[in-house]
Structure formats: C-alpha cells, structure tokens
Amino acid sequence: MLLAVWWARRTRGLLIGAVVLRALSALLAVPALIFGVDGALWVTLAVLIVITVIGIVLVAPAMSGRSSRAVA
Numbered sequence: 001m002l003l004a005v006w007w008a009r010r011t012r013g014l015l016i017g018a019v020v021l022r023a024l025s026a027l028l029a030v031p032a033l034i035f036g037v038d039g040a041l042w043v044t045l046a047v048l049i050v051i052t053v054i055g056i057v058l059v060a061p062a063m064s065g066r067s068s069r070a071v072a
Contacts, residue, residue: 026052
C-alpha cells in the first residue's frame, strides 16, 4: 500500500517506510527458518526473504535519490 502511495506522490519517506516494513516482515521469518518448520513452509519463507532482498536492491537507487530514469 505504501508503494502505491509513493508511486503517486514520489516522496522518499513513504518509500523508506515501505522498505522498512518489508524488511521487518522478512526478518520475522528468520526464526522459523532457524528453528525448523515443514518443507513447504521453509521454501515459502526462503523465497519471501530472497524476493525481499531483490526488491530492496531494486528500489535502493530511488531511496538514495540517484534514480536512473531514461529520458525519452
């Protein structure tokens, strides 16, 4: 939801808020991976963490203000 609002307003604070919430969600999945869960849930949590890391890497330029937008 925060990303949708950020897309409309383009404020850095909303984007940082979305990244923090997504990172917190992924960090809360780590104890389940450490202490053991069933196979399908383990794979789901691992994919969630990987997608979160990829997403944060992709929005990092926009967070730092160095967006690489192409001029048409």
